Amino acid sequence: xxxxxxxxxxxxxxxxxxxxxxxxxxxxxxxxxxxxxxxxxxxxxxxxxxxxxxxxxxxxxxxxxxxxxxxxxxxxxxxxxxxxxxxxxxxxxxxxxxxxxxxxxxxxxxxxxxxxxxxxxxxxxxxx
Numbered sequence: 001x002x003x004x005x006x007x008x009x010x011x012x013x014x015x016x017x018x019x020x021x022x023x024x025x026x027x028x029x030x031x032x033x034x035x036x037x038x039x040x041x042x043x044x045x046x047x048x049x050x051x052x053x054x055x056x057x058x059x060x061x062x063x064x065x066x067x068x069x070x071x072x073x074x075x076x077x078x079x080x081x082x083x084x085x086x087x088x089x090x091x092x093x094x095x096x097x098x099x100x101x102x103x104x105x106x107x108x109x110x111x112x113x114x115x116x117x118x119x120x121x122x123x124x125x126x127x128x
Contacts, residue, residue, distance in 0.1 A: 043096055050089050050105060057082035057112045061119050076120050083112050 037045060058064040060079035062072045086109050093102050 046089060046092055046096070047101075050086050050093070050108075053082040053085045053089070054108055054112065057086070057116075061112075061115055063115065063119075074119065074123065076116070076123070079116055083109070083116060086112065 037048070040048065055064065057079050059066055059072075060075040060082060062074035065072050086105075090102075090105055090109060093105055097105075
């Protein structure tokens, strides 16, 4: 076990013998996720990062619901940051991945950019 991972308590049972999930702290989850990500080859980490930023962009464009709240709302500065991050990472994929994968990533970026422009423009018109 690594230093950033703490031992998870054993599953507890209530008086009726039904198993109860142990309480896990957010720090434990983050430490475990970082541990798992550290086991990935760097190339897979790159793809993971691009997909993570894409999911954030969709959410902040108001096109995907927030997984924690189920709500959809727009946050254009955050969407723009996620899209810009993908744009910055995409050149690193060139030559490292199959051309079809890179093409799909470029299409993803283009689709996010077009959605950003459409949704941002629509919101600006309704604000006037």
